[in-house]
Amino acid sequence: MGLLLPDFGLFFWMLLSFSILLLILKRFAWGPILKALADRENSIDEALKSAEIAKGEMARLQAGNEKILKEAILEREKIIKEARDLKDSIIRDARHEASLEANKVIENARAAIEHERIAAIGDIKNLITSFSIEIAGKILQEKLSDEDLHKDLIQNYIDQINLN
């Protein structure tokens, strides 16, 4: 059957043109296409790898940031605590200082008062002396006869002297 027998002319042309097609495609089509595909796959692979690395880097940075943030928070708290302590100590010191000062003032006042009092008592004593002399004089001016009367009189005068 003719259908099953290869035909020489077509066989010849097919052999020739298919060989040429194979060579041209191999050189000018499959070479660049396969190379480009391999290159693209490699570049995608690399891109994925570097993305993975970048992701790790990111995570590392983030962890670092968190650490810094935590440290900053701790630092802040420390500073605030220190400030509070300082404030407290300043207030405490001030209070102490003030009470010392006050005590000193009081002490001084007390001393001054004491001093005044002593001075006042001295004055009173002088006054009493001068009164006594005055009274004595008066008595002497009255009559120096009645002794009892004199005694009563002196007592009376002394009673009249108020020390305050």
Add this chain to the structure above:
Amino acid sequence: MARVLKPLFLFLFGLMAFSFTLKASDENAGADTITAKKFNTGDLIFDHIKDSYEWHIAELGHTAISIPLPVILYSQQTGIHVFMSGKLHKGTGMYNGFKIAKEGKYERKIVEVMADGSEVKPWDFSITKNVTSLFISIAIILLIFLTVAKRYKENFARAPKGLQSVIEPIVIFIRDDIARPSLGNENYKKYLPYLLTIFFFIFINNLMGLVPFFPGGANLSGNISVTVVLALFTFIITSLSGSRDYWVHLVNAPGIPWWLKLPFPLMPIVEILGVFTKPFVLTIRLFANITAGHIVALAFYSLIFIFAEKSPVAAYGISVISVAFTVFMSILELLIAFIQAYVFTLLSAIYIGMALENHHVKAETL
């Protein structure tokens, strides 16, 4: 990929259905007037399937519209002859002592009529319908792949676009699912260009065979001369890349009882026959599948003309069914176009892979 291919396939289906029906109704109308001319299904089908010296495009009334093709002959008596095939269809059909044999051993072939009336077949290098179709398909393949390659050369990193996005998944499929598993990771690169070339050559020619008008329509990949060349390439590549083990195993296959080899070398004969049956099977499979597809599709719409000889009404009735079946067959053929290209490529890869293999399993099998 599907988004690109879908409109293309729809377009092809549409064209096929349209042109089949067009042709059917044209000839159907003619059937009333030329009842004398008996419709011969076999002739119609063989006219289509076999090669011819002109490219028949359509029939208007009684005039055939066809493209004459160059005839190149080398006769041992009269030397080289080059002329257009149109000259063989005029008048008596004789030109310079050559004619197309109507019957006999050289049916449909150009023969030289000797002085004594005997017919001798000259060396025939004619650019027949199939050769033209071959050149057209090669031009199309070159156009497609050189354009695509240019884009890859410009910048490999760009996303595929247009034709590239149709080609690329197939190229990757052949590389990763055919070449790599069959040939191994070290060897596949060497054979990949060949595998890609046969795949696309067969696939594109199968598709072109499905297009029923001018640039397509030739039964090229269903022609045994073409499939035999393709199988020959696989055979040569397989034989050239055969490892030492491959040849040794042909003669002395391990793991087989000695009495199958020694007094009478049964296994070596089977093994050596296998070397030749493999390419033979490749040849026949592709040829038979594609030719059968064409025959079935043509047979379906020949039904219209067979019924037209009984009555025009029956022909119109049957044309609906014929067209439906032809469209169905065309869809099936699209699938077969891919499957056959895939099978041919896969088997070629497997055969080459088998030849490359180095066996280190002797101890195990014994």
